Structure formats: C-alpha cells, structure tokens
Amino acid sequence: MKKNQFVIIGMGRFGSSLGKELIELGYEVLGIDMDEEIVNEMSHALTHTVAADSTDEEALRSLGVRNFDCGVVAIGDDIQASILTAILLKDLGVKQVVAKAMSELHGRVLEKIGVDRVIYPERDMGVRVAHQLVSPNLLDYIELSKDYTIAELAVPKCLDGMSLQELNPRAKFGCSIVAINKSNGVIIAPTAADTLQEKDIMVVIGTNHQIDAFEGSVTAKSR
Structure with missing residues (x-):
C-alpha cells in the first residue's frame, strides 16, 4: 500500500x-x-x-x-x-x-x-505547557474541540493496584479511560477488571470540565 x-x-x-x-x-x-x-x-x-x-x-x-x-x-x-x-x-x-x-x-x-x-503551534503548545505546569500528574493535554480533551495522566502511588471498576471515572466524573500505557505495552480499550500500577499512564477522554475534575481527584488522593 x-x-x-x-x-x-x-x-x-x-x-x-x-x-x-x-x-x-x-x-x-x-x-x-x-x-x-x-x-x-x-x-x-x-x-x-x-x-x-x-x-x-x-x-x-x-x-x-x-x-x-x-x-x-x-x-x-x-x-x-x-x-x-x-x-x-x-x-x-x-x-x-x-x-x-x-x-x-x-x-x-x-x-x-x-x-x-x-x-496554531505556539498557542497550542502554550496551552499544553500551562496545563502541565499546574497539574503534577498531567503528562500531555490535547484539545480535540472547544469542549473535548484527551489527556495523559500518570498513575500516582495511591492508585497502585486499583481496578478501573473501583476507580470508575465514567460514573463519577463522566470521562473515560481509553488506554493504559504500561511498561510492557499498551492496553487499548481496557476493561473494568484491568488494574493500574504506579507510573502507568492513563489516556483519558472527556470534556474539559470532566477531565479537570478527575485530575483534581487523582491529585487530591496522591497528597
């Protein structure tokens, strides 16, 4: 091809x-x-x-x-x-x-x-860096539209061993974890039974408000 x-x-x-x-x-x-x-x-x-x-x-x-x-x-x-x-x-x-x-x-x-x-490379990079500076667990941030965002969040120690069913971001915040990047590979469309480990990277999609709320909750737990 x-x-x-x-x-x-x-x-x-x-x-x-x-x-x-x-x-x-x-x-x-x-x-x-x-x-x-x-x-x-x-x-x-x-x-x-x-x-x-x-x-x-x-x-x-x-x-x-x-x-x-x-x-x-x-x-x-x-x-x-x-x-x-x-x-x-x-x-x-x-x-x-x-x-x-x-x-x-x-x-x-x-x-x-x-x-x-x-x-808009300068503007978009400025937005991404600003979000990374104020959110310690946020590794990357891409605005898909005026309302929707995809973000990469590092899994803190306090979530180590927690399943997605326990975390349940969709029910609690309205956003979804669409992939988990682990040291031995990437899990695409993870199930409720998949567990998180410290330093995994969660790929989350949702509205800006939903991701802000979820990221804030993760940050609060890690304090």
Whole structure:
C-alpha cells in the first residue's frame, strides 16, 4: 500500500521539525523554501528539498505538488506568502492543505480560503505547557474541540493496584479511560477488571470540565 507523500513549504523550526518526524515515521517529504542555505542544510534530512518561491504558481506546478497527498504551509514570517501559497495549493488540487497560523486573524483567513486544517503551534503548545505546569500528574493535554480533551495522566502511588471498576471515572466524573500505557505495552480499550500500577499512564477522554475534575481527584488522593 502506497504511503502518503507530503510537501512542506517553509523550512523554519516548525517545518523542518515536522518534516524530520514524518521521515522518521516512514513517509516521503519534499521540502520547499526560498532560502538556498536552509534547503541545502535540510537536503540530507528529507526525501527531496528545493529552493523555490511558493507564491509562483508555475514553480509549484513544475514541482508536481498536485501529486502530493498533503501540502503543509509552514511559512512563519510572511502572512501574505502563507495565504497565497495556501490558495495555490488548493487551486492546484492538493488533496489536503494544512497551514500554520501566526494569529487568530491569520487562521480565520486561512479557513475562509478553504484550508482543511489550521494549526496554531505556539498557542497550542502554550496551552499544553500551562496545563502541565499546574497539574503534577498531567503528562500531555490535547484539545480535540472547544469542549473535548484527551489527556495523559500518570498513575500516582495511591492508585497502585486499583481496578478501573473501583476507580470508575465514567460514573463519577463522566470521562473515560481509553488506554493504559504500561511498561510492557499498551492496553487499548481496557476493561473494568484491568488494574493500574504506579507510573502507568492513563489516556483519558472527556470534556474539559470532566477531565479537570478527575485530575483534581487523582491529585487530591496522591497528597
């Protein structure tokens, strides 16, 4: 089965990090940037790299970007270039266009022109780090929507040996434990009989309020 191919436009910190991670995951990545020095630096890390102006329709067409499954606009310092590039990727028929936004207004414009997914890396990372700083058992936090969140919580010593039936977060708080990451592997869709061990990681899904209440209860028990 053919793996998806990605084109990333803008090889700054976000674009280059994204490209390297996709390569690690086994995907093919074309990196495009106007800066030849950056392109040369990234040439060993990605499948292909090209120095080109992404606001030039003919340049993008000649590179065959329409054949890529996903185009990521990771331009970080030129809002006009970001918007024009996203428009061209849509016009050229790239199946999925993802773009990095530097502000809420920039993001709204990207949504208006039909970008499939808008990413706010700085804002989202700030939200995640804030939650990690104030919640000692919280390892990661991803907002799925305005209301729903998925969180990773470390199991404290006070919950060691407790079954999910005893903990019963769904009945008590309304949230669900959808996986338990143990030292010897991950349990997906755990049953009520599965038990927790200290330092396991619970993957919990629910509304922001439900997860806050559950995390608060876990923190209180561990004091």
